[in-house]
Amino acid sequence: MYKVAIIGAGVIGAMIARELSKYDIGVCILEKENDVAMGTTRANSAIVHAGFDAIPGSLKARFNVRGSNLMEKVAGELGVKYKKNGSLVIGFNDSDRAVLQELFERGNRNGVKDLELICGERLREIEPNISKSAICALYAPTGAIICPYELTIAAVGNAMDNGADLKLGYEVEKIKKTACGYELISGEKKICAEYVINAAGLHSDKIAAMAGDTSFTITPRRGEYILLDKECGNLIRKTVFRTPSEMGKGILVTPTVDGNLLLGPTSENIDDKEDRSTTAEGFSKIIGEARGNIKEIPLNKAITSFCGLRAVGNTGDFIINSPACGFINVAGIESPGLTSAPAIAEYVVEMLRDMGADLIEKKDFNPHRKPMHYFREASIEEKNEIIKKDRAFGKIICRCEEVTEGEILEALRTNPKARDLDGVKRRTRAQMGRCQGGFCSPHIVRLIARELGIKYEEVTKSGGESKINLRKTKGGERI
Amino acid sequence: MTDLVIIGGGPAGMSAAIAAYEAGIRDILIIERDDSLGGILRQCIHNGFGLHKFGEELTGPEYALRYEERVRKLNIPFKTDTMVLDITPDKVITATNSDEGIFKIEAKAIILAMGCRERPKGALNIPGTRPSGIYSAGTAQKYVNMEGYMPGEEIVILGSGDIGLIMARRMTLEGAKVKLVCELMPYSSGLARNIEQCLNDFDIPLKLSHTVVEIHGKDRVEGVTIARVDDNKKPIKETYEYIPCDTLLLSVGLIPENELTKKLGIKLNNITGGAEVDENRETSLPGVFACGNVLHVHDLVDFVSEEAETAGRAAAEYINGVKASENIVEITTDGNIRYTVPQRISGKNDVNVFFRVGKAARNVKINIYDGEKPILSKKKVRVAPGEMESIAISADIVSRAKSLHFCMEE
Incomplete structure (x- = not known):
């Protein structure tokens, strides 16, 4: 029996779990996939929005600005890369200028600091590579970038280190109200909790319905992206948005915390909550529009394209409420959801307290987590100290990203432990470079099999049926 | 200070080392990132290597072994499981391994012999899902030949590069069904003998001017849509065809692995992707030579060895103070x-x-x-x-x- 069960290990579930792990209560996160951060969190623009977009008075506005203010500290504690690179919304004509003026005023009302309306010369001073046809911009120095799955992995890991449990491959199929709380049933298994937090992202409407709440629906909105090689990461420093129009926010161009350049997203409502396929149309739309943002985009440096699904609620705002005793919805968390996550987590804890949950602070709560990339960032002397203690750190497995065996083993041994190739990739960057795992994946498969105590051919790319190898060859195994 | 450091212990690196030794250089070090010498030849267990060099048909490992034995006999020092992380224009090399940690070596001359890598799927941007079951042909070759596992049963191959052709035959011999090979161009980039021996002999169709336009499947590949392309390489809608399969192998080109070369500020050629060199295989940075697939992608290893010997002898001359021609x-x-x-x-x-x-x-x-x-x-x-x-x-x-x-x- 847990005090609180959180359904969904996306950034929202993760941040709530971490917030709750500060208190002396039993917390469990239930996730249907083979790893955390597998839904909307896995693929989005990775931006900490300043907060000038949301309509004043909305939950989005409130949590965006608060979240943006909290993020740097949270990232610091969790050892997650965070960069306050600032963002620009660029305009090309007078009607854009009017919209920017509106955003500027809205941002001020929302409490965003240091906003500035700028034009041509100052714009190019801030961002020399900006498109020649841009004439004005809204500059938000508090805009930042972060890696959403790194944040989520770190938050879940920190929550686990502070006592929270994580159940992977646990798809809640039925919810039963009991005298003292809820039973969350998945196949033959069941977990009981006094309070349930529905942070199931794309599937949060389905989960709410299991608890009898059919007041909202979630529509998946497809967003395709293109990622360029690190060689291109320095083309721009700021996150560059276009002035929003009736057609939406348009394509943005941004550096990532890892030094790549990210272009996207497209925006298209679809029906299938699992359809993350990319399209030729999406690809050309991104290219077409991104060319308008900055001067030159070397598209031959594209290393991958991907598609994310935003969980769009039908209310126009975040859906954070309690439709039944002890049950909290945290749903419809579309943009600026990533930014809002730390603020939403605080708020949900207050909701629980108001509901009568007995929250006593732990004395030994440790807010800190060792950065996942501490080895990468260490000096040569520090690295050599580490290698002396553990030889595995001297051996490079992924040559493109220079990831050592030691780092991969750590990803397989540290909460939340990686269980498949993609899990190792998200934690270490191994397979994320130019060759996309061509050289190193067979080595990593071997390490995963060894660490998990499973057969070589049982190792998957991403859980489920995504096996890498299907059987032994006629000749049998490596000697 | 080491006279000659050779980066890469594949056929190019070993040939260069032997040639430099035979030209009188004794203070040599080969640095190899894998756990033994031989490079990519170790996984090329088919035959056809060495016809020019030895007048006989060897397998990849056999060809590599001839050079490895010579390296060992001459006592040319080498470090395996050692990865070069950086080189500076004044020829200071930073490398790492488990025994020594991260260390630096200063060299009088350097031979770059890092080989090449395969172009990955991301570079192609094929629309569709990103399930398991998509491999570059060389990765599949490693799973089958080195690890002893089959990454797929029903296979479509995109690109008719030599490794793709070799793997079509190899996986067929292991009991898989290779359904077809798609080649975007109106001709194959593979050797004529490989098309004959690896496709035609096994009745595997080669579809020229065809490409894969979409990948299907959630967890694992379930099929691909292929299409004929027009003269501008644009897929023709009317020719779309769904092919059920569990695996897509990519053999869409090799890229010389020149990340270290770039760090040296050496001038690269846009078309080869390798350094620009003179007939000694000396790059724009005096005393730094390049040979084998890191310089330009070869069809036959025999010519890699030959080129590397040239580089090895030239490096010896450089170390001995012979002035380059002006x-x-x-x-x-x-x-x-x-x-x-x-x-x-x-x-x-x-x-x-x-x-x-x-x-x-x-x-x-x-x-x-x-x-x-x-x-x-x-x-x-x-x-x-x-x-x-x-x-x-x-x-x-x-x-x-x-x-x-x-x-x-x-």
């Missing part, structure tokens, strides 16, 4: 000849210039001009982009020329 003639090409290696020659000795053509043709002439003046012409009965060609130029011709312009004419 009379340098630049080579340029027309569009029909895509590139040459070397890109510049001194005319000190007779030299073999290697090149690739941009399109398949019959009964052509390779003409070399000095400005407007024709100075050499050679007939070729059949040329194809998949087959590297060469032409011998005498020192005499070069020493009288100001520049050399290579043309392919009908």
